[in-house]
Amino acid sequence: MLISWPTGMSSAPGSGAVTITRSTPTSRYAILSSSRTASESCYSWSQASQAGGDQREGDPLAFAANASASNPDAANPDAANASASNPDAGRPNSSHPYSGRTAVLATKHEKLSLIGPPIQRAIGLTVEAVAVDTDVLGTFTADIPRKGTPLETAVAKARLGIAATGIPLGMASEGSIGPDPLVPFLVADQEIVVLVDEEAGVSVWETCSSTGIVTATADLGPADDLEPLLSSADFPNHRLIVRPSTGPLRPIHKGIDTVEDLNAAIVECSGAAANGLARVETDLRAHACPSRQPIIGQCALQLASRLTACCPTCGTPGWGRVDVVVGIPCSWCGAKVPRPRAVIYGCLKCDHRETAPLVPPDAEADPGECPFCNP
Ligand SMILES: [Zn+2]
Numbered sequence: 001m002l003i004s005w006p007t008g009m010s011s012a013p014g015s016g017a018v019t020i021t022r023s024t025p026t027s028r029y030a031i032l033s034s035s036r037t038a039s040e041s042c043y044s045w046s047q048a049s050q051a052g053g054d055q056r057e058g059d060p061l062a063f064a065a066n067a068s069a070s071n072p073d074a075a076n077p078d079a080a081n082a083s084a085s086n087p088d089a090g091r092p093n094s095s096h097p098y099s100g101r102t103a104v105l106a107t108k109h110e111k112l113s114l115i116g117p118p119i120q121r122a123i124g125l126t127v128e129a130v131a132v133d134t135d136v137l138g139t140f141t142a143d144i145p146r147k148g149t150p151l152e153t154a155v156a157k158a159r160l161g162i163a164a165t166g167i168p169l170g171m172a173s174e175g176s177i178g179p180d181p182l183v184p185f186l187v188a189d190q191e192i193v194v195l196v197d198e199e200a201g202v203s204v205w206e207t208c209s210s211t212g213i214v215t216a217t218a219d220l221g222p223a224d225d226l227e228p229l230l231s232s233a234d235f236p237n238h239r240l241i242v243r244p245s246t247g248p249l250r251p252i253h254k255g256i257d258t259v260e261d262l263n264a265a266i267v268e269c270s271g272a273a274a275n276g277l278a279r280v281e282t283d284l285r286a287h288a289c290p291s292r293q294p295i296i297g298q299c300a301l302q303l304a305s306r307l308t309a310c311c312p313t314c315g316t317p318g319w320g321r322v323d324v325v326v327g328i329p330c331s332w333c334g335a336k337v338p339r340p341r342a343v344i345y346g347c348l349k350c351d352h353r354e355t356a357p358l359v360p361p362d363a364e365a366d367p368g369e370c371p372f373c374n375p
Pocket residue numbers: 311312313314315316347348349350351352
């Protein structure tokens with residue numbers, strides 16, 4: 001299932017190739033200071049905060065911290081190169097708690113090939129698809145509204161798979177598509193991939209965001225020229241949905257991939273609309289929208305990296321960044337400048353936490369960044 005913001009998808013960012021980059025940070029600040037571009041951006045947000053204090057969630061630092069927490073080699077190009085000549089590289093760790101086990105992936109939309117291989121390679125966990133009706137939790141066309149947050153919905157989907165099979169490890173993914181929070185005229189796709197371990201009572205997830213998704217939308221009548229839309233929508237590589245532009249959501253035709261079917265759907269849906277137009281838009285389901293697929297795959301890679309690390313106290317997989325401590329004193333006035341000071345790594349099951357400073361204890365911030373000295 002996929003949800004779009006109700007007023008989203010109003011612009012087509014073009015049909016350029018999707019480029020997803022996995023950053024290899026040379027330093028954590030390199031990630032913080034990097035700017036996003038329209039076609040190359042992918043970063044993750046963190047796991048749930050379980051620590052208090054003056055901390056915050058949801059910044060581009062998360063991926064750097066996660067990568068270095070759960071996979072020390074991720075931030076070390078030398079180590080990564082060394083492992084290329086290691087015959088064991090790429091083999092899952094057979095001592096991992098999930099090695100040799102099976103997780104069920106709840107999906108109607110052919111996500112197994114995106115999510116299963118990186119998980120199998122990283123930790124030896126076999127992922128099998130289970131066909132449960134995830135649409136009951138909401139659809140992006142809003143004919144069934146999503147009730148929870150994207151994370152809650154992803155966890156609920158994973159639990160549908162667990163309930164259907166009795167296998168206690170469930171996986172799912174969830175996408176949200178709408179205006180980019182930083183550059184609202186771009187369309188952003190934020191994906192979540194989650195693993196729910198019902199026996200341990202933990203959920204481990206990663207998120208990945210990109211503006212590389214191809215979307216298009218237009219209101220068209222039967223006599224209108226389709227060519228501009230078809231080219232900006234990358235049709236038929238990307239499939240389309242047609243429904244009435246105004247009034248009831250039905251009739252609705254999904255997964256359209258031929259011009260003949262598109263024309264027939266426009267005739268039918270424009271006839272059902274008060275304004276005589278059909279709403280034609282990208283079908284955002286994963287199997288119908290190939291520019292979403294590498295974003296889901298990237299997110300699965302990040303989750304695989306996170307699952308590789310286990311808690312040093314209780315052994316639960318998913319050890320990694322759970323929070324960031326923010327606040328460096330201004331060198332002039334001493335007020336806290338909202339810059340990351342430390343990353344907190346933690347376990348999702350027990351209380352074990354470790355703090356990794358990002359700056360020396362006596363670090364001071366430039367007054368130019370201070371909200372009081374440079375308002
Ligand atoms: Zn633990």
